[in-house]
Amino acid sequence: xxxxxxxxxxxGLRKYFWENDSILDRLFGEEPVAVRAVDGxxxxxxxxxxxxxxxxxxCGKSTTGETLLALQEPTEGRVEFDGDDVYALGRDGLxxxxxxxxxxxxxxxxxxxxxxxxxxxxCQPLDVHDVATGTxxxxxxxxxxxxxxxxxxxxxxxxxxxxxxxxxxxxIARALALEPEFLVLDEPTSALDVSVQAQVLNLLEDLQSEFxxxxxxxxxxxxxxxxxCDRVAVMYLGEIVEIGPVxxxxxxxxxxxxxxxxxSVPRATTAERERDRETLSGDVPSPRDPPSGCRFRTRCPAVxxxxxxxLEQAQYRAIMDLRERIERRDVSLESVGGDRIAxxxxxxPERDVPAFVDALADRLLERELPPTHRDIVEEALAALAGVDxxxxxxxxxxxxxxxxxxxxxxxxxxxHPVACHLYGLAAxxxxxxxx
Amino acid sequence: xxxxxxxxxRVEGLSTRFFTEQGQxxxxxxxxxxxxxxxxxxxxxxxxxxxxxxxxxxxxxxxxPGEITSGEIWYRNGELAAAVExxxxxxxxxxxxxxxxxxxxVRRSLRGTSFSMIFQDPESSFNPSLTVxxxxxxxxxxxxxxxxxxxxxxxRTRSEEYSLGSFVxxxxxxxxxxxxxxxRERAISLLELVGxxxxxxxxxxxxxxxxxxxxxxxxxxxxxAGEPDLLIAxxxxxxxxxxxxxxxxxxLDELKRETGMTILLITHxxxxxxxxxxxxxxxxxxxIVERGTLADVFDDHVHPxxxxxLGSIPDVERAGGRLEPIPGNVPSLLDREMGDRCRFADxxxxxxxxxxxxxxxxxxxxxxxxxxxxxxxxRSYDESRALPDDYFGEPDRPAEAVDEPQSDDEPLPxxxxxxxxxxxxxxxx
Ligand code: SF4
Ligand code: SF4
Numbered sequence: 001x002x003x004x005x006x007x008x009x010x011x012g013l014r015k016y017f018w019e020n021d022s023i024l025d026r027l028f029g030e031e032p033v034a035v036r037a038v039d040g041x042x043x044x045x046x047x048x049x050x051x052x053x054x055x056x057x058x059c060g061k062s063t064t065g066e067t068l069l070a071l072q073e074p075t076e077g078r079v080e081f082d083g084d085d086v087y088a089l090g091r092d093g094l095x096x097x098x099x100x101x102x103x104x105x106x107x108x109x110x111x112x113x114x115x116x117x118x119x120x121x122x123c124q125p126l127d128v129h130d131v132a133t134g135t136x137x138x139x140x141x142x143x144x145x146x147x148x149x150x151x152x153x154x155x156x157x158x159x160x161x162x163x164x165x166x167x168x169x170x171x172i173a174r175a176l177a178l179e180p181e182f183l184v185l186d187e188p189t190s191a192l193d194v195s196v197q198a199q200v201l202n203l204l205e206d207l208q209s210e211f212x213x214x215x216x217x218x219x220x221x222x223x224x225x226x227x228x229c230d231r232v233a234v235m236y237l238g239e240i241v242e243i244g245p246v247x248x249x250x251x252x253x254x255x256x257x258x259x260x261x262x263x264s265v266p267r268a269t270t271a272e273r274e275r276d277r278e279t280l281s282g283d284v285p286s287p288r289d290p291p292s293g294c295r296f297r298t299r300c301p302a303v304x305x306x307x308x309x310x311l312e313q314a315q316y317r318a319i320m321d322l323r324e325r326i327e328r329r330d331v332s333l334e335s336v337g338g339d340r341i342a343x344x345x346x347x348x349p350e351r352d353v354p355a356f357v358d359a360l361a362d363r364l365l366e367r368e369l370p371p372t373h374r375d376i377v378e379e380a381l382a383a384l385a386g387v388d389x390x391x392x393x394x395x396x397x398x399x400x401x402x403x404x405x406x407x408x409x410x411x412x413x414x415x416h417p418v419a420c421h422l423y424g425l426a427a428x429x430x431x432x433x434x435x
Numbered sequence: 436x437x438x439x440x441x442x443x444x445r446v447e448g449l450s451t452r453f454f455t456e457q458g459q460x461x462x463x464x465x466x467x468x469x470x471x472x473x474x475x476x477x478x479x480x481x482x483x484x485x486x487x488x489x490x491x492x493x494x495x496x497x498x499x500p501g502e503i504t505s506g507e508i509w510y511r512n513g514e515l516a517a518a519v520e521x522x523x524x525x526x527x528x529x530x531x532x533x534x535x536x537x538x539x540x541v542r543r544s545l546r547g548t549s550f551s552m553i554f555q556d557p558e559s560s561f562n563p564s565l566t567v568x569x570x571x572x573x574x575x576x577x578x579x580x581x582x583x584x585x586x587x588x589x590x591r592t593r594s595e596e597y598s599l600g601s602f603v604x605x606x607x608x609x610x611x612x613x614x615x616x617x618x619r620e621r622a623i624s625l626l627e628l629v630g631x632x633x634x635x636x637x638x639x640x641x642x643x644x645x646x647x648x649x650x651x652x653x654x655x656x657x658x659x660a661g662e663p664d665l666l667i668a669x670x671x672x673x674x675x676x677x678x679x680x681x682x683x684x685x686x687l688d689e690l691k692r693e694t695g696m697t698i699l700l701i702t703h704x705x706x707x708x709x710x711x712x713x714x715x716x717x718x719x720x721x722x723i724v725e726r727g728t729l730a731d732v733f734d735d736h737v738h739p740x741x742x743x744x745l746g747s748i749p750d751v752e753r754a755g756g757r758l759e760p761i762p763g764n765v766p767s768l769l770d771r772e773m774g775d776r777c778r779f780a781d782x783x784x785x786x787x788x789x790x791x792x793x794x795x796x797x798x799x800x801x802x803x804x805x806x807x808x809x810x811x812x813x814r815s816y817d818e819s820r821a822l823p824d825d826y827f828g829e830p831d832r833p834a835e836a837v838d839e840p841q842s843d844d845e846p847l848p849x850x851x852x853x854x855x856x857x858x859x860x861x862x863x864x
Contacts, residue, residue, distance in 0.1 A: 056676035163765075193481040193703065198747040198760035205757075220676065227749030227758070247754065264681035265751050266706030270733045273710065279681040283646040325633075332636050363633055 007182060007214050008045035008068065013038055013077035015060070015067045019288070036287045037063040039238035040077070042411070045182070050208070050215040052229035052246070054222060056261075058284060059235040061218045065184045068216075069101055070094070081182070099129055102175040104168075106187035111171060112159040118145070118170050119155035125177040144173040149203060165196035169203070176207065186218045201228060222265050226250050234258045237295040238287055244416030254418040256302045282321075293405040294421065298324055303404050304421055311373060316400070318367035319377065323396045325364060326380065329389050336360050347386040357381045442511060443472040443664060443697050444493070445531070449506030451485075451492045452770075459770040462488040462501070464721045467796065467806075470665070470714075472511075475691060475698040477708040479744075480718035483765055486701045489718070490667050493699070494552050495534070495542055508534040512549065512664070547578050547661035555670040557654040561642040567653050568638025571622035571660060572615075578661030579618075625656040630686055648679035652686065659690070669701045684710055705748060709733065714804060717741050720766050720778040723796075727805030737799045737807045739783045777809070781827040785811065787820040 015038040020030040038060040045051045053061040066072045068079045070086055079086040081097055089097055105111040112121055122141045126132055132140055142152035148169040159167055168188060175183055185204065189197040201224065207213060219225050225232055226246060233243040234255065242255040253259045263277040282299045285291055291298050297320075305316045325331050334343050336359050341352045348356045360381045361374075369377060376399050383392035403421050411419040446468035453460040463485045470476045480486040492503050513530040519537055520527045526536035534542055554560065561570055619638070626634035629652040642650060651671065658666055668687065672680035684707065691698055700711055708715050709729065716726035717740065725731075725738040736742055743761035766778050777783070777790040789810045799805045799812040 194747045195761040198758035223749040223751040266710040268705035
């Protein structure tokens with residue numbers, strides 16, 4: 001059961017990886033590019049609870065786990081464990097931290113040394129930290145193995161002799177060897193079949209209450225998160241977009257991303273066929289160049305239009321998608337008219353512009369628009385006929401810019417905070433708290 | 436639901452075995468299956484259940500040391516039946532043709548036009564050095580050539596020369612552009628069909644420029660190039676994030692509605708089955724242990740394995756109590772270790788003396804399609820006949836023997852050559 005005692009505090013944690021950062025790159029004048037894997041996340045983990053970190057691949061959840069354990073160097077931010085600043089720990093402090101905070105990885109096979117027996121594997125942390133000796137040590141290893149559901153008689157066997165679920169049990173035994181307080185479970189059951197997953201989840205549950213453990217459970221599987229967690233943080237593109245008690249997150253999700261994520265999970269019941277759900281379009285943008293403002297805005301079905309825009313949400317979404325393509329210059333203008341329209345570096349000859357605009361609108365616009373809006377879009381596309389990307393982008397920005405692209409919504413402080421302007425704007429619609 | 440209930444494919448008594456150094460592995464045993472035209476048929480099972488081997492057997496993709504050792508695969512195609520009737524009368528039954536009784540080259544010619552397959556990993560279906568559009572156009576051309584030639588054995592000889600010629604051409608000119616403007620246009624419309632935005636532009640991009648979800652769509656487009664009767668989708672969304680999975684499932688659903696295509700969907704994910712399928716077969720240890728409509732299997736299941744599988748999944752809509760995992764070992768599929776009992780008996784909470792002889796498949800209550808390989812379909816559980824807990828050994832180590840060998844794929848012979856502890860555990864090795 002969780003208490004109100006805070007065990008871990010993560011504050012403004014950032015972890016960037018750098019590309020084009022070798023000496024050669026610098027020699028050739030390549031600018032280093034930051035991959036913003038984790039970009040300012042803050043949360044607390046309370047003693048005895050399971051906090052879930054959920055999100056899709058590339059959202060930064062695993063990097064968050066590794067960085068808060070100091071397995072990766074942070075770019076910025078602070079992590080406190082039991083009140084101590086983890087990144088400022090001295091040698092002894094760090095050793096103690098490494099003992100108290102352990103990790104279990106997804107792939108039990110690659111995280112176990114194939115040349116070591118499972119007895120040696122489980123014993124290794126005891127060696128490193130110089131804990132217990134002789135028969136006491138062996139006894140401890142035997143007890144641990146049995147506690148996770150393996151036979152102590154198998155001490156001398158090698159990892160390859162075990163199945164995936166058993167190897168995951170070995171990984172758990174190793175993580176428990178030093179009697180830690182805190183475990184980061186990084187996709188602990190993702191490589192397992194469901195029937196085995198169920199065993200491992202039950203085991204983790206038992207161990208938690210038996211040893212008063214605190215868990216940070218990182219998973220992409222929403223069913224696992226729902227089953228195992230007390231509180232949940234949802235991540236998207238390096239940020240936490242919503243955090244709260246598991247029940248609130250699953251039964252009254254606020255953030256449009258959380259909602260879409262939950263709706264996307266197919267339920268294993270006969271009612272699933274008839275369940276209405278809206279699917280998200282598009283892909284997650286690159287963490288090298290995340291969208292301005294709210295990072296979800298390029299896919300958000302609820303992206304907020306400017307005031308007094310007489311468009312349906314889907315039409316607005318379509319215009320925003322078009323803007324995105326133009327701003328990223330992700331349209332090959334040469335091929336627009338096929339062989340009918342000549343295109344050279346300067347663009348399209350005057351007389352072909354209307355045909356060019358039509359063809360391009362046809363290709364890029366996913367929805368019909370009312371005439372006034374069609375006119376604005378055509379004006380922008382006509383700028384593209386003259387290869388003036390900036391002008392095209394500007395025409396559209398003027399009319400369609402959303403608050404969601406101007407400002408990154410803050411995650412509030414309350415019990416179930418959410419980072420979305422749908423909730424953050426003051427009642428009178430005024431904007432505050434710029435970033 | 437589909438209006439017609441005309442069988443497109445009837446698999447009867449299919450057995451596929453792998454002859455490894457360790458011995459004979461019975462990957463698929465005596466499997467019956469009927470897929471109706473326009474339906475989505477799902478096969479669900481955990482790793483090692485034989486679901487992928489089943490799909491590959493239908494697709495004719497079993498390679499040595501694997502072999503289809505018995506069974507019939509009847510495929511309804513009047514045109515094909517007429518074409519092969521003269522030379523292979525025994526392989527024809529009305530408008531059905533037994534695919535296992537026709538010459539290899541005829542069977543191969545059905546790939547793409549009659550059956551095509553998509554996989555978990557789309558990268559493997561594309562050449563990284565050609566644009567996606569070129570590769571789709573190529574697929575279109577291949578199918579066009581194939582269907583330009585009637586499928587008689589005589590006509591094949593001519594087409595072989597042609598394809599040899601084009602093969603030489605393609606090796607000499609690896610970067611050749613579109614075969615024709617027409618096939619390029621078809622490629623673009625295929626991309627459009629699978630919902631790739633701005634297909635004109637995307638056609639000229641290389642596979643690495645596509646995101647995972649888009650490449651998955653492109654692979655589906657490739658599989659549709661020959662307008663196949665049956666699309667076999669083997670874990671088509673397993674490698675994808677859940678929001679992208681939802682997109683791909685919607686796409687398959689739409690394609691099915693628009694083209695009337697029939698789909699065989701192989702997955703470990705019961706949610707995906709529930710979302711997509713009209714009928715479902717649950718596989719365990721190489722057999723379909725229960726099959727029927729979605730309601731038969733999800734709501735009125737008889738087989739304790741089906742029950743266990745459903746009980747293992749955490750519920751995303753409810754805070755659940757404790758999960759109910761399936762206890763016990765995954766059985767060895769080595770022929771000499773299999774014995775004659777129900778293959779689930781060592782893990783089954785309801786195992787009785789009756790289960791010590793291999794149960795045949797029998798009809799179960801529910802729809803006409805509901806069939807199950809379990810004695811409980813015909814008699815209720817009788818505690819006085821229950822097998823003692825330690826009947827299959829190792830009663831004192833319950834938790835240890837609980838797992839499946841881990842392999843993403845199906846019982847690859849190589850995997851099976853390293854018996855895991857629990858495989859060997861029974862005899863105390
Ligand atoms: S801030 Fe805007 S774009 Fe972001 S989730 Fe909220 S409504 Fe959508
Ligand atoms: S036949 Fe017997 S052992 Fe097999 S599943 Fe049915 S009840 Fe269980």
